[in-house]
Amino acid sequence: MELLLEAVSYSSVLALASVGLSLCIITTKVDNFAHADYVVLGAYAALLFKASSGLTPYLSLPLAALAGGLAALLSYLLVFEPLRRHGTITLMIASMALGLVIRALLQLFADYAQSSLGIFARGFVFRDIAVQLGGARLEMLTVAAPLTSLSLLVLLYLLLFRTRLGIRMRAVAEDAELAEVLGIDVKRTLSLSWFISGALAGVAGVFLPFRFSISPDSGSFILLSLFAAVTLGGLGSLTGTLVASYLIGFTETMLVYGLSGLGVSTALRPLLAFSVITLTLLLQPRGLAGLWRTERGALP
Amino acid sequence: MSLESAVVDVLVLYTVYAILALSMELEYGELGLPNFAKVAFFAVGAFSAGALSARLGLMLLGLSWEGSFKERSWYYATLVAREVARNPLLGVAILSVVLVVAVTASAVLGVLVTYPTLRLREDYLAITLIAFSEIVRVTARNFDAIVGGTFGAGVADVFAWAGGARYPVLLLFALGSLASSYAVYRRLSTSRYGRVLRSIRDDELAALTLGRDVWKLRMKTLALGSALAAVAGVIYALYMGAVSPDDFTVGKTFVVVMMVVLGGRGNPLGPLAGAALYTLLDKALSFAKHLVAIPLDINYLAYIIFGVSLLAVLRWRPEGLIPEKPPLTLRREVVLSYLGEKEDRRTPCKLFIQQF
Numbered sequence: 001m002e003l004l005l006e007a008v009s010y011s012s013v014l015a016l017a018s019v020g021l022s023l024c025i026i027t028t029k030v031d032n033f034a035h036a037d038y039v040v041l042g043a044y045a046a047l048l049f050k051a052s053s054g055l056t057p058y059l060s061l062p063l064a065a066l067a068g069g070l071a072a073l074l075s076y077l078l079v080f081e082p083l084r085r086h087g088t089i090t091l092m093i094a095s096m097a098l099g100l101v102i103r104a105l106l107q108l109f110a111d112y113a114q115s116s117l118g119i120f121a122r123g124f125v126f127r128d129i130a131v132q133l134g135g136a137r138l139e140m141l142t143v144a145a146p147l148t149s150l151s152l153l154v155l156l157y158l159l160l161f162r163t164r165l166g167i168r169m170r171a172v173a174e175d176a177e178l179a180e181v182l183g184i185d186v187k188r189t190l191s192l193s194w195f196i197s198g199a200l201a202g203v204a205g206v207f208l209p210f211r212f213s214i215s216p217d218s219g220s221f222i223l224l225s226l227f228a229a230v231t232l233g234g235l236g237s238l239t240g241t242l243v244a245s246y247l248i249g250f251t252e253t254m255l256v257y258g259l260s261g262l263g264v265s266t267a268l269r270p271l272l273a274f275s276v277i278t279l280t281l282l283l284q285p286r287g288l289a290g291l292w293r294t295e296r297g298a299l300p
Numbered sequence: 301m302s303l304e305s306a307v308v309d310v311l312v313l314y315t316v317y318a319i320l321a322l323s324m325e326l327e328y329g330e331l332g333l334p335n336f337a338k339v340a341f342f343a344v345g346a347f348s349a350g351a352l353s354a355r356l357g358l359m360l361l362g363l364s365w366e367g368s369f370k371e372r373s374w375y376y377a378t379l380v381a382r383e384v385a386r387n388p389l390l391g392v393a394i395l396s397v398v399l400v401v402a403v404t405a406s407a408v409l410g411v412l413v414t415y416p417t418l419r420l421r422e423d424y425l426a427i428t429l430i431a432f433s434e435i436v437r438v439t440a441r442n443f444d445a446i447v448g449g450t451f452g453a454g455v456a457d458v459f460a461w462a463g464g465a466r467y468p469v470l471l472l473f474a475l476g477s478l479a480s481s482y483a484v485y486r487r488l489s490t491s492r493y494g495r496v497l498r499s500i501r502d503d504e505l506a507a508l509t510l511g512r513d514v515w516k517l518r519m520k521t522l523a524l525g526s527a528l529a530a531v532a533g534v535i536y537a538l539y540m541g542a543v544s545p546d547d548f549t550v551g552k553t554f555v556v557v558m559m560v561v562l563g564g565r566g567n568p569l570g571p572l573a574g575a576a577l578y579t580l581l582d583k584a585l586s587f588a589k590h591l592v593a594i595p596l597d598i599n600y601l602a603y604i605i606f607g608v609s610l611l612a613v614l615r616w617r618p619e620g621l622i623p624e625k626p627p628l629t630l631r632r633e634v635v636l637s638y639l640g641e642k643e644d645r646r647t648p649c650k651l652f653i654q655q656f
Contacts, residue, residue, distance in 0.1 A: 031423045031426065031427065033430065079611055079615075082615050083614060083615060086614075086618070088421070088422060088423050089328075089332065089333070089334060089422055089426070090614060090618070092334075092336075092423065092426050093334065093557055093561065093610070093614070094610075094611055094614055096336075096550075096553075096554050096557070097554065097558075097606075097607040097608075097610045097611050097614075098607065098611070100550075100551060100554055100603050100606075100607045101603065101604050101607035101608060101611075103603070104600040104601070104603035104604045104607070105600075105604065107597065107600040108596055108597065108600050108601070108604075111596070111597055111600075217549075220434060220549070220550060221434070223430070224430075224431050224434055227427050227430070227431065228431075231424070231427060235423070235424070270431065270434045270435055270438050271435060271438070271439075273431055274428075274431040274432060274434075274435050277427060277428055277431050278413075278416050278428060281416040281417050281420060281424055281428065282416040285420050285424070
């Protein structure tokens with residue numbers, strides 16, 4: 001039971017971050033290697049909040065969302081918008097450079113926090129609080145993470161499919177030039193979707209330190225799980241990514257539990273992500289979305 | 301550090317980076333597919349040296365390994381080096397086996413890893429390669445038997461027979477490897493193979509329509525690029541005298557991509573210039589660390605500077621320092637004799653003449 005809750009909360013955190021990444025891939029066609037660094041940025045925003053106010057990190061969700069969202073917005077406006085006419089490869093290289101810059105900035109911040117603010121900022125974790133729920137004692141994370149994730153994803157769904165803004169966003173994703181001809185402000189619409197995607201990542205970042213120790217370069221291992229989810233989901237399908245996040249989250253949790261039971265090192269986590277990616281590409285390159293989307297390719 | 305050893309240091313690092321940049325140039329500049337696992341293949345080369353040099357030396361000496369690899373590799377590496385000092389042939393044997401293993405393993409791995417994605421869009425390949433490079437590092441870090449895990453492993457000094465001149469000899473070996481890599485690259489680039497690669501880069505569909513086996517060529521090129529990176533890895537490990545898995549992070553791949561983009565992709569001189577620029581910048585930064593005391597860690601600052609400069613180049617000068625020119629695939633005499641015989645054909649050949 002505990003393991004199940006654990007898996008659900010990890011999967012929902014994973015879903016938040018990877019759906020955001022998927023959104024970027026659909027709207028701007030950028031396989032953003034810096035996305036995991038927005039997650040880490042969110043975690044650091046939460047750390048700063050916790051250290052300066054002494055309150056529980058859960059209250060820092062809006063702050064972390066803002067931090068992640070602003071970082072994503074800035075990356076779009078400063079890096080990806082000017083390069084939008086270039087090919088996928090150039091954009092990927094740019095995102096790699098961006099990720100390293102964010103990582104180095106976080107390292108400098110961690111140095112500063114450790115020496116001047118006296119905050120322990122490398123390999124930090126948050127301690128969880130327990131809540132009473134219907135007689136059972138649960139850890140706050142197992143309640144908060146799934147609830148937050150679910151409500152945010154429902155909001156995203158409503159935004160995309162029930163508002164004019166959502167129609168604009170989907171139109172830009174479908175064909176940016178055509179949308180522009182029809183009078184949609186492409187730049188503004190894309191800015192918004194980048195902000196949303198970064199904000200989701202930032203929120204995910206608040207939950208991660210409850211289970212993993214976070215350092216400025218944690219982005220590299222988070223990134224693999226994110227890309228595994230996105231690839232399994234079909235590279236550019238939000239529903240597919242959501243389902244895939246849960247599949248990967250469950251497998252990863254069970255595997256880590258099983259392996260530590262057997263006494264095998266759990267440091268081989270990335271191996272799972274890698275095998276998921278290669279197997280998906282070998283057997284079903286269009287991912288989970290290819291199972292139900294048959295009339296056209298998985299390509300957006 | 302004396303002036304001589306400082307020069308050797310800069311030059312050896314330059315050759316390592318230049319070979320890496322050349323291999324990336326072949327993949328990214330000519331084929332248009334950057335190998336985002338460059339550091340993994342570089343690591344395969346270095347790990348071959350780390351895992352094999354001491355073991356192999358011991359085997360050739362007829363001794364057996366006692367104790368765990370992690371604890372004893374430094375001791376045995378020194379022991380083998382002492383034997384090599386007396387018997388140069390042993391050093392040559394170790395070096396050649398290590399090179400063969402590194403190149404083969406790297407090329408085979410390159411084919412295996414890219415096989416599932418060669419027929420798909422390029423971003424799938426990039427994702428797989430990024431994941432693979434993390435795997436190589438994590439595996440080496442967690443299995444002590446390969447290169448001693450976080451301890452690292454000692455590399456036997458195969459140039460110990462040269463005594464005090466071992467670094468100059470190593471440098472000669474490195475420069476020789478760079479020269480032959482460059483020769484191979486130039487030969488390929490100006491051949492039919494190079495032309496087909498560039499046609500795939502510029503218009504894959506057209507290349508396919510004209511009957512080129514795009515997938516096979518991609519596989520070949522990636523295998524070749526990976527093998528070249530492994531050679532650079534061997535040189536690096538020999539120079540350092542040790543390998544440590546944590547040395548091979550994604551940041552290194554980025555640095556190599558940066559050299560190619562900065563130098564000018566598509567131009568054969570681009571990667572050489574890019575590697576020189578990077579080595580100079582890197583050395584200047586670490587030199588500046590001793591001169592001025594700033595409250596920031598210079599390594600992180602360097603990454604910010606490199607990242608921002610790459611983004612700036614991509615935005616304002618995507619062709620790099622030395623832009624690509626149409627390569628001259630015929631020898632000069634051939635073109636000249638052709639021009640001499642048929643004066644009336646001068647106009648279409650203007651493009652060629654401009655290059656002299």
